Amino acid sequence: MKLAIRLARQSLRTHKLRARLSTIGIVISITIVSLIFIISDSVKTSLTKQVNQLNNHSIIVNGTTNNSLFNLISSLPDDTLLRQDSKYLRDNIDNSTVIDNQIIYGSVSYDGQQLSDITTIATSITNPDDLNLTLLDGNWFSNNEQNKKWVILGENLANKLIGTVHPQNQVIDIKGEKFTIVGVIKQTKQPLSVLGYDIDNSAFISLDNGQKITASDNLNQIIVTKIDDIGEIKRQITQILSNNHVDSNDFTIDTTNDIADRLIELVNYITIIACIVAGLVLLISCISIANIMLVNVVERRREIGIRKAVGATTRNIISQFIAESLIMSLRGGIIGLVLAYAISAVILLFWSVDLSFSWLALGIGFTVPIITGIIAGVYPAYRASRQDIIEALNQLT
Numbered sequence: 001m002k003l004a005i006r007l008a009r010q011s012l013r014t015h016k017l018r019a020r021l022s023t024i025g026i027v028i029s030i031t032i033v034s035l036i037f038i039i040s041d042s043v044k045t046s047l048t049k050q051v052n053q054l055n056n057h058s059i060i061v062n063g064t065t066n067n068s069l070f071n072l073i074s075s076l077p078d079d080t081l082l083r084q085d086s087k088y089l090r091d092n093i094d095n096s097t098v099i100d101n102q103i104i105y106g107s108v109s110y111d112g113q114q115l116s117d118i119t120t121i122a123t124s125i126t127n128p129d130d131l132n133l134t135l136l137d138g139n140w141f142s143n144n145e146q147n148k149k150w151v152i153l154g155e156n157l158a159n160k161l162i163g164t165v166h167p168q169n170q171v172i173d174i175k176g177e178k179f180t181i182v183g184v185i186k187q188t189k190q191p192l193s194v195l196g197y198d199i200d201n202s203a204f205i206s207l208d209n210g211q212k213i214t215a216s217d218n219l220n221q222i223i224v225t226k227i228d229d230i231g232e233i234k235r236q237i238t239q240i241l242s243n244n245h246v247d248s249n250d251f252t253i254d255t256t257n258d259i260a261d262r263l264i265e266l267v268n269y270i271t272i273i274a275c276i277v278a279g280l281v282l283l284i285s286c287i288s289i290a291n292i293m294l295v296n297v298v299e300r301r302r303e304i305g306i307r308k309a310v311g312a313t314t315r316n317i318i319s320q321f322i323a324e325s326l327i328m329s330l331r332g333g334i335i336g337l338v339l340a341y342a343i344s345a346v347i348l349l350f351w352s353v354d355l356s357f358s359w360l361a362l363g364i365g366f367t368v369p370i371i372t373g374i375i376a377g378v379y380p381a382y383r384a385s386r387q388d389i390i391e392a393l394n395q396l397t
Helices: 002-014 016-053 083-092 155-161 207-214 230-244 256-299 301-309 314-351 359-385 389-396
Strands: 058-063 097-110 113-123 135-138 150-154 171-174 177-185 202-206 221-225 251-255
Touching: 016 256, 016 314, 016 359, 058 230, 058 256, 083 097, 083 221, 083 230, 097 155, 097 207, 113 155, 113 207, 150 155, 155 177, 171 202, 177 202, 177 207, 202 207, 230 251, 251 256, 256 314, 256 359, 314 359
Parallel strands: 113 202, 150 177
Antiparallel strands: 058 221, 058 251, 097 113, 097 171, 097 221, 135 177, 150 202, 171 177
16 A cells, blocks of 8 residues: 555656646635534534523513524514513513613714714613623713713724724714713624624613614613523513513514524524535536546556556556545645635634634545545546556557
C-alpha cells in the first residue's frame, strides 16, 4: 500500500493542473456542507443557551403574528394585547414576574447619522436580571423613572450609532423624540432570539414613553418569568387571555422551549435544503474525478503495461489508481473544512454568535471525501487493471 501511495503522489505531481482542477469541486462542496453544519450547530447552541439562561421557566405571549415556520424570523407581533391582560396576569399568578413590552420599529438617529429598521422595546422591566441581561455601562431606569426620556442601547447598536460602548449622556432621536442614553447592555450574542428581537441591536425605553410615541396603551408582548409550574401557569394564562379576548387569534402563548424548538426546526429545514444543493455539487465533483481518472487510464496505458510486465499485480494497479483518487478527494476535503471554519468564524463574528465546534462537519470533511474518492476511483482502477499487457506494450512502438 505504501508503494501505491508513493506512486499515486508521484503521478499527481506530474499532472498538477489536472489534479487541482479535479479537487476544486470537492473543495467547494465540502466547504458548503461543512459551513452549513457549523453555522447551524452554532445557532442551535445559542438557542439552547438562551433557554437555559431563562431557566426554562418563562412564557412569552405575543400579539397576533404569522407563526408559520418559514415566517418565524420575519414575523412581527401586532399590538393586540391589552394592558388589562398583564394586569390580570399580575393579579392571578403568584410568585412570578410579568413584563409588558411594546415593540416599535423605525429609524434611530444621532448627530446626523440615521439607522433604519431599528427595534425599540418600550418595556415595564426595571430589573435587567429578569431577562438575564447585564449592563456593560450605566444604569437601568426604575419604576419611579418611567417618565424620564432615557434610553438603554444594545452593545452593537451603541457601536454602530455612537461609535463607543460608553455613550452615556449622549442624546439620540427615536421616532422624532429625543432620548438621553443612560446605559448599554452587554453583548448577548443572540441575533436569533427566543424573545423575537436582537437585543444587541435594539434600544430600550420605558413603557410610558413608548405609549406616548405610539399613542396606544396596547402591547405587542407580555413575558411571564420566574415560574414554578410552567404547565399549570400556561393553562392559567390561556384561560385569562381567552376571557379577555373574543378572538383567540389575538395572541399566541409559548414557552421559551416551544420557540427554541421551532427556530431549531427552521434551521434544520434550511440545512436540509442547502445540503441537497451541496450534494448535487458533490455528485458533479465525483463524476469529474471519475472522468479524469478514466482519461488517466487511457493516457497511461504504456505505464500500466510496463508495470504489469515487470510483475505488478492487478491489486497493485487498482491500489495505485484508488490511492490517486483518494488523495485528490481528501486533499479537497481538508481544504474545504479549513475554509468552512474560516468563513464561519467571519460570518458568526458579524452576527455576534459564538463559533461552536461541529463534530458532524468534521466527520463530513473526512468521510465524504473518502467515500467520493473510492466511488470515483473504483471503476477507473478496474479498467486500468484489465489492460492487456501485449496491447499496452505495443503503445511503445
